[in-house]
Amino acid sequence: MLAIRCKEYGPPSSLVLEEVESPTPGSKEVVVSVKACGINFPDTLIIQGLYQIKPDLPFTPGSDLAGIIKKVGKDVKHLSVGDEVFGFVAFGALAEEVVVSANSCFPKPKSMDFPVAASFMMAYGTSFYALKDRGQLKEGETLLVLGASGGVGLAAVELGKLMGATVIAAASTDEKLALCKKYGADKTINYKKEDLKSKIKELTKNRGADVIYDPVGGNYSEAAFRGIAWKGRYLVIGFAAGVIPKIPLNLPLLKGASVVGVFWGGFAMKNPKENMKNTQTLMQWYHEGKLKPHIHRIYELKETSKALEEMLARKVKGKLIVEVN
Template sequence: MHAWICDNPIGPQALTWKEVPTPEPKAGEVRVAIRAASLNFPDLLIVQNKYQMKPPLPFVPGSEFSGVVEAVGEGVRHVKPGDAVAAFGGLGGFGTQAVVPAASVVPLPAGFSFPDAAAFLCTYGTSHHALMDRAALKPGETVLVLGAAGGVGTAAIQIAKAAGARVIAAASSDDKCALCREIGADATINYSTGHLRDEIKALTDGKGPDVVYDPVGGDLAEPVFRSIGWRGRYLVIGFAQGSIPSLPLNLALLKGASIVGVFWGEFARREPQRNAQALTELATWYAQGKIRPVIEHQLAMTDLPKAFDLMAARQVRGKLVLTNPA
């Protein structure tokens, strides 16, 4: 098999495409022939040694992928060789094969394409857990989505609309705002040109949003939290801007608001039954056409360096997917 190897975590420039021995699955493991893998922001952090998980060297990055089961280890019952699956394994996705724990592998329903499946579990799992579980989103509530044209942002827009909410999408360009309206946002804010707090106030009749979905962090966090509605829920998804904000806690007191952490990977590990229920609902919405990953770039697996360059230049709307020949 071939894979992108990280043996010096100083950034994507140190990755090398190498031929390595094809591993055999042990008990409770599955080997998947990878058809497609998606690029997520944590994939960049992990090869820069900036992620909370620091795997032993060398390792193959790539947390999310889809493909066909080639072999299963002892005790694996829910999938068999030949099955189409998606996996969120944390590592191993940027290659031609990967061995992952069977618990991280989900059988794909008929009609689920490999590129869509590779772009699905992490972003839609995160956004569903955030909005439906952590925020307890109700029909008719208003959700403000920051970084709305990215992978988790586009998923959040679609899930909030499927749940009956009103969505205000905030993004960094007019082009990205247009994409958000195309996939269902009721209103948009270009926060690179406008006055963010004034626009939030105008679009919510002065009440503020009920839920804020924030994968950006940085200097957007405080003005947005100052704008949140009474009993608002501020969802901490990540820090794509790079800096981790510090919020004055008196604002939470004055607004009766909650700052809510969202860590889908840990939720899936600790509460697998609830995660399975969420994924079942998401698969139903996908089959009904209510949600579908936005994939702007589809590159060959060997083009991973170009994919990282696009992500670093903030030129990815939705998700970026890498594919292997069938």
Template sequence: MRAVVVEHYDSIDGISIREKDLPEVAAGEVRVRIGAAAVGFVDGLKVQGLYQTKDPLPFVPGTEFAGTVDSVADDVAGFKPGMPVLGMTRSGALAEYISVPSAALKHLPAQVPFEAGASFQANYLTGLYALEARALLRAGETLLVLGAAGGVGIAAVQIGKLMGARVIAAASTPEKRAFAVRHGADETVDYTEANWRDTLKTLTGGHGPDVIYDPVGGEVSLQAFRSIAWLGRHLVVGFASGTIPALAFNLPLLKGGALLGVDLAQIQKREPETHARLIAQLFDWLASGKLQPVVGKVVPFENFREAFKTMQSRSALGKMIIKFP
């Protein structure tokens, strides 16, 4: 089979597609022929060795995928060859085939294409956990989503609307702001403008956003927190800007506001009941059509570098997807 193989930590231009043996199917595992895989911000850091944990070399990057069951271990029930599935794993998704424990897979509703399935689980679980379990977002509250046109941002826009919030999407270009509106945002703001906080104040009637969903970091995070409503909640999701901000402790005191961390990697281990409940909610929305995952740019497997470069340039609308033949 073919796979993207990281033989040494490098820029994406130094990473190539290689031939590898078809993965074995060990006890408890399912082998999937991958139809589509997602590329996220973390994947870009991992191939360069810049993420907070390092995958042992050599490794195949990619954590999210959707495809068709190819082979099933004798001790696995619930999955059969030909069945459409989606999954998450530590690494290995940028390959034509992957073997994973059956617990890493979910059934993909028949009406959902592989591209949408691959873009679903991480971003939407992050969004629902942040907004429902951490911020306790209530219907009628105002939600400000920073970086609203990216994969994790647009998921928060959609989930915020499903939860009954008024959603203000913050993004840096007219194209990105229009994209957010198409997927449910009520208002938009350009956080590259010097007076963007004045615009936000006007949009919220002087109240400020009750909840801030922040995968961006940097100076924009500090400015957003200065505009937060009394008893507001600021969700720290990531640092796509490349800069981790330092907040003066007097600001939470003066604003009555709270900083709340959101780490997808720890939810299942530390809060298994919450994880199970949120996954069930997400897949109910997916199966019913209430939630339709946003698919960003789709590139063929051979052009995988394009997906990484688009994502790293922060020009992506939605999640970047690599499609396999």
């Protein structure tokens, strides 16, 4: 089978497409013939050796996937050969076939095509876990989303509005913010043009944001934290800016606020039943037409490097997809 391979840590241009052996599932695993793979910002980090997970070289990147089950492990009872599914792996999905834990693989609705299914799990799974379980977002509260036009950010905007919050979307261009408005943002901040802290205060009438969703990091984090409400929850999602911020610890003290780490992958692996409940809720909302993943562009498998380069250039609104034919 064909797979994208990372043979040495480096930029997307260092990846190669080559033939590798088809995988065999363990007793509690399935092999999926991949039809589509979602590109996420961690994919750009893992190939550079900058992510918290560092697979042995060589390896195949890619985590969000959708496809058709080709083989089933002997202890798997709820999935069968031929089932259309979506799911996630730590890495390995940018290939024609991938082994997936049965607990991380879900039946794909017939109404959901493969590119949409491959754009769903990481973005919505992360954001729902962050807002519901880690941030405990309540109806009537104010949610600030940084990097709001990206894959996880846009999902957070959409989910926050669905959960009854007043949503403030922050992004780097007016074009990106226009998309956020379509996905439910009540108010917006262009942090390339406006002072983030003072604008948060202005939009919340000096009260601050109850929950702040931060997949960006870098120079924006401290400014955002200074705009948090009393007893606010600051959700640390990731560091798309490329810099892990250092926030003075007197800020959470003075605000009575919490800094909350969000590692959805770890949660999903350690708590599959709870993750399944979250996924069922998300799928119900999708069936009801309340969630609509935004796909920025679709690439072919041989164009994976181009997709990752576009992600690194921060040109993406919503999700990038690699189709596997």
